Amino acid sequence: MKTIAFLLYPGLTPLDLIGPLQVLSSLRQADPSFEAAVVAETLEPVPTDAVVSLGADRTFEEVPAPYALVVPGGQAGTLRALTNERLLEYVRSASAQATVTASVCTGALILGAAGLLKGREATTHWSFLEALREFGATPVKRRWVDEGEVLTAAGVSAGIDMALHLAARFSSQDVAKILQFGVEYDPEPPFGPLDWAAAPRELFTGLAATWVQEALAEAPELQKRLAARV
Amino acid sequence: MKTIAFLLYPGLTPLDLIGPLQVLSSLRQADPSFEAAVVAETLEPVPTDAVVSLGADRTFEEVPAPYALVVPGGQAGTLRALTNERLLEYVRSASAQATVTASVCTGALILGAAGLLKGREATTHWSFLEALREFGATPVKRRWVDEGEVLTAAGVSAGIDMALHLAARFSSQDVAKILQFGVEYDPEPPFGPLDWAAAPRELFTGLAATWVQEALAEAPELQKRLAARV
Numbered sequence: 413m414k415t416i417a418f419l420l421y422p423g424l425t426p427l428d429l430i431g432p433l434q435v436l437s438s439l440r441q442a443d444p445s446f447e448a449a450v451v452a453e454t455l456e457p458v459p460t461d462a463v464v465s466l467g468a469d470r471t472f473e474e475v476p477a478p479y480a481l482v483v484p485g486g487q488a489g490t491l492r493a494l495t496n497e498r499l500l501e502y503v504r505s506a507s508a509q510a511t512v513t514a515s516v517c518t519g520a521l522i523l524g525a526a527g528l529l530k531g532r533e534a535t536t537h538w539s540f541l542e543a544l545r546e547f548g549a550t551p552v553k554r555r556w557v558d559e560g561e562v563l564t565a566a567g568v569s570a571g572i573d574m575a576l577h578l579a580a581r582f583s584s585q586d587v588a589k590i591l592q593f594g595v596e597y598d599p600e601p602p603f604g605p606l607d608w609a610a611a612p613r614e615l616f617t618g619l620a621a622t623w624v625q626e627a628l629a630e631a632p633e634l635q636k637r638l639a640a641r642v
Numbered sequence: 643m644k645t646i647a648f649l650l651y652p653g654l655t656p657l658d659l660i661g662p663l664q665v666l667s668s669l670r671q672a673d674p675s676f677e678a679a680v681v682a683e684t685l686e687p688v689p690t691d692a693v694v695s696l697g698a699d700r701t702f703e704e705v706p707a708p709y710a711l712v713v714p715g716g717q718a719g720t721l722r723a724l725t726n727e728r729l730l731e732y733v734r735s736a737s738a739q740a741t742v743t744a745s746v747c748t749g750a751l752i753l754g755a756a757g758l759l760k761g762r763e764a765t766t767h768w769s770f771l772e773a774l775r776e777f778g779a780t781p782v783k784r785r786w787v788d789e790g791e792v793l794t795a796a797g798v799s800a801g802i803d804m805a806l807h808l809a810a811r812f813s814s815q816d817v818a819k820i821l822q823f824g825v826e827y828d829p830e831p832p833f834g835p836l837d838w839a840a841a842p843r844e845l846f847t848g849l850a851a852t853w854v855q856e857a858l859a860e861a862p863e864l865q866k867r868l869a870a871r872v
Contacts, residue, residue, distance in 0.1 A: 580832065594798070607819075
């Protein structure tokens with residue numbers, strides 16, 4: 413069985429996990445050799461940055477060698493995860509076994525903290541792009557960056573696009589298109605795509621700086637390095 | 643406090659709920675008179691159609707009069723909800739108080755079963771469009787259909803587009819655009835938008851028919867009516 417494992421940890425942004433999970437959990441219907449799993453330290457419900465808790469179906473110990481690992485991001489919760497050695501150790505050991513380790517949004521910072529981004533091009537939520545340099549990566553502003561064993565996606569909703577790309581990689585473009593019909597992904601943002609010239613940079617830089625201060629108070633060295641990059 | 647309530651029930655498609663929740667839970671940062679809540683019969687974790695459970699933060703009793711109600715859809719779990727009188731009673735009583743009752747995907751069938759779609763235009767997941775007629779609605783194939791007090795969105799991912807539309811309606815287009823930057827919703831489906839001429843209709847019709855058979859075995863009259871429409 414090829415297990416696509418989605419990493420769950422406290423405080424993450426639930427759409428980072430649920431977007432690609434919804435797409436890839438249906439891959440099983442096209443190819444029963446695949447399964448999706450949501451893995452966490454324990455099976456207790458985990459709070460997120462929205463008013464909903466998520467519950468995993470497996471522990472780290474139960475999925476030591478996934479076929480693929482998907483690491484979602486978030487705000488302060490993700491920054492706190494950068495100092496969670498138990499979680500980083502799982503990311504390191506699972507990714508050493510996996511065909512691909514993928515991140516969504518600031519999940520890329522977790523890959524960085526686990527040492528997986530050194531010398532690679534990578535992307536993340538637009539407000540944290542420069543922070544990737546602290547982990548030896550070259551930031552690239554793209555919807556996703558596929559470096560083979562490591563794949564990073566842009567912020568939050570980019571996990572859906574990335575998952576369709578992964579479905580084609582794991583199976584075929586025809587299967588990916590069926591999954592796209594399943595989630596009826598035919599986007600119509602009511603005010604069009606993002607107008608990057610009008611990005612609210614100051615607002616998001618301020619939020620990012622606050623999260624770095626709050627979440628990394630007990631890791632002053634990392635806090636200082638990231639604070640210089642947001 | 644204006645509460646935007648998201649209905650949680652067993653077996654739903656988690657992206658139907660999490661997509662719009664992720665967008666609208668940040669509305670609070672722009673306008674603190676808004677809050678998001680996930681409401682369910684109990685606070686116990688609820689299984690979904692993916693390998694993740696979701697936990698509500700409030701019970702039906704705690705949110706009797708939301709400002710807005712959002713009803714997610716799903717597969718067999720949503721069809722089973724059509725015969726859950728406790729849930730339908732909550733949808734009826736909450737929507738009678740709310741400025742708008744919105745659905746994502748087959749959540750429209752729940753609005754229909756609650757009697758909210760009579761004489762209205764509405765949409766749902768493309769594979770269940772004709773089923774809306776059984777509830778007195780006129781099916782319309784659009785990303786979302788805003789009828790004022792009732793708003794219906796197309797399948798699964800359409801909840802994100804709908805939520806941005808609602809954010810502009812509740813607050814302003816400028817605020818909606820900031821929320822769009824938050825979730826970095828700048829879609830790039832790797833194989834382009836859906837090619838409706840190539841829709842896998844037989845496959846999805848077959849799945850829909852199976853869910854109707856399975857989920858409504860104890861409601862043969864409704865089962866027969868919906869089976870004729872999928």
